[in-house]
Amino acid sequence: MTTTPPDAAHDGAEPMIEVEHLERTFHLSRTARVTALDDVSCTLRPGTCLAVVGESGSGKSTLARVIVGLETADAGTVRIAGAPVRPTTSRRALHERAKLVQMVFQDPQGSLNRSLPVSATINEMLLAHRPDLDRAGRRARTLELFAEVGLTERHADAKPEALSGGQKQRVAIARALAAEPRVIVLDEAVSALDVSVQAQVLALLKRLRAEHGLSYLFITHDLSVVRDIADDVVVMRSGRIIERGSVSDILDRPQDPYTRLLLASAPRPGWKPRRGLRDALAAGPSA
Numbered sequence: 001m002t003t004t005p006p007d008a009a010h011d012g013a014e015p016m017i018e019v020e021h022l023e024r025t026f027h028l029s030r031t032a033r034v035t036a037l038d039d040v041s042c043t044l045r046p047g048t049c050l051a052v053v054g055e056s057g058s059g060k061s062t063l064a065r066v067i068v069g070l071e072t073a074d075a076g077t078v079r080i081a082g083a084p085v086r087p088t089t090s091r092r093a094l095h096e097r098a099k100l101v102q103m104v105f106q107d108p109q110g111s112l113n114r115s116l117p118v119s120a121t122i123n124e125m126l127l128a129h130r131p132d133l134d135r136a137g138r139r140a141r142t143l144e145l146f147a148e149v150g151l152t153e154r155h156a157d158a159k160p161e162a163l164s165g166g167q168k169q170r171v172a173i174a175r176a177l178a179a180e181p182r183v184i185v186l187d188e189a190v191s192a193l194d195v196s197v198q199a200q201v202l203a204l205l206k207r208l209r210a211e212h213g214l215s216y217l218f219i220t221h222d223l224s225v226v227r228d229i230a231d232d233v234v235v236m237r238s239g240r241i242i243e244r245g246s247v248s249d250i251l252d253r254p255q256d257p258y259t260r261l262l263l264a265s266a267p268r269p270g271w272k273p274r275r276g277l278r279d280a281l282a283a284g285p286s287a
């Protein structure tokens, strides 16, 4: 394990997200269970991007869901901007949390109504988070948000089916921005996009981060995007963090055999998919 954790204590700034000793086990039947989070601790430094990487089923999404409050941990603590995140059904507490942290998913379709223009999803967020705006104010703010993510009024008034995958993901990012959060959790948010569209969305995310002082928790199984966007990385396997460090620590000087295998299995120019990552991992680090 690398000995240089991306720990905010090192630079004295209060962490945007501080996760300590999270545990989450899913009971599938009376006898079968899966440990999705096993003593997981990590820190997102303000204004930075922490990538959470690992193969499918390693616990990345469960970690993201616990952080935003969509999932409850069995044990451990989550603090966002210093405020403890507790399981709650209180509308007020959920609203307060939504102002701190928003989530963008792989499939933007989930937050779009097929029969309404895509601007409706932004209007809905503004209704919840900007009570100071009237109808005209919400429309103006919606168009501002569309412009921020590189879309126009024509896109705002289109139904979801008229937009490409990349454009829909831009709408999802605009929707997250509408709450004016401090942190955005992106769960495989660029994974379904073509490489060139992916690069454009990553460039957009980097610009927005700088302009709004945002911090990102970036969940991905795709190591090729990590170098582009992340500052720090944690590597998960079977619910545990097995290695952590700066992007160059992890991508250039990985210590753990599993991290090395993940890197060796990652697609790169000239890579030929002779064997799946799962098979390679099942065969063990010496494969």
Ligand SMILES: Nc1ncnc2c1ncn2[C@@H]1O[C@H](COP(=O)(O)OP(=O)(O)OP(=O)(O)O)[C@@H](O)[C@H]1O
Pocket: 026, 027, 028, 034, 035, 036, 054, 055, 056, 057, 058, 059, 060, 061, 062, 063, 221
């Ligand atoms: N609601 C649930 N009920 C039962 N098991 C679950 C549930 N959510 C997650 N799991 C299990 O917990 C483990 C971790 O899943 P999780 O989705 O967090 O991993 P992941 O790394 O995000 O994988 P993927 O990239 O495939 O989404 C897996 O074994 C998964 O099957």
